[in-house]
Amino acid sequence: MELRCSQCGATLEVAPDVRLLACPYCGTALAVSATGTLFDEVMRPTVGAGEATAHLRRFLAGPRTVANLDRQARIGDPVLEYFPFWAFTIRDGTGERTVLMPAAPSSLQGLQGLALPAGETRTMSPDVTKGAPVVEPEIPVETAEGWLHDRYGDVSVQRRVLYHLPLYRIAYEWRGRRYAAAVDAVSGRVFHADYPAKSEAPYLLVAALALLVFGLEGLVVSNLLAKALLYLVSAPPILLVAWLTVRRV
């Protein structure tokens, strides 16, 4: 396949399975698409491995996961990799911005429509990645551009590049199961696949119990003062059950 270098315009002979290359004439890092080459850019990590683990721990301690997960999970060592995104600079009524779409399949949620983290981007080079794995783009840029239009409508695309964003992959284990997560090594943002989520069922049970108790009391007792007293007496046990549920779940 013959393509033109986006930097110097030289004609390049590219084998069909090649997705990333450096132009032999000008040295520019390029990503190969069906119709031409795009710049391959990269951001340097600014978040350290220890900091990445701390970000994940805060997510595990947060309101969406089961109680005490941050203390009970066995968290593995963070492994840095450079994950590919197609970056589209789009213009719409509100101005210009850059939107990222994943260029490789992943079980991580929230990668579509990610904003480019604030930080300096530069041409992809081994000096930046220092031997960390660089994931090749597998999803064609045309497919990603389709997702872009599904999400943002008929926006005009000003620029297309491949961005390799540094991500720490961190696996953790809880009750014999392994879970996958990643931490953006530029912004510190946590991406999760599935995780041990707080179950809603116990909360619904507590709410049903409260409805049942107060409802019955309201039906059975008609004297207003007696009703108020009864509510006062039955509220503390229900609050206690609710409090225990929050602590345990």
Ligand SMILES: [Zn+2]
């Ligand atoms: Zn070139």
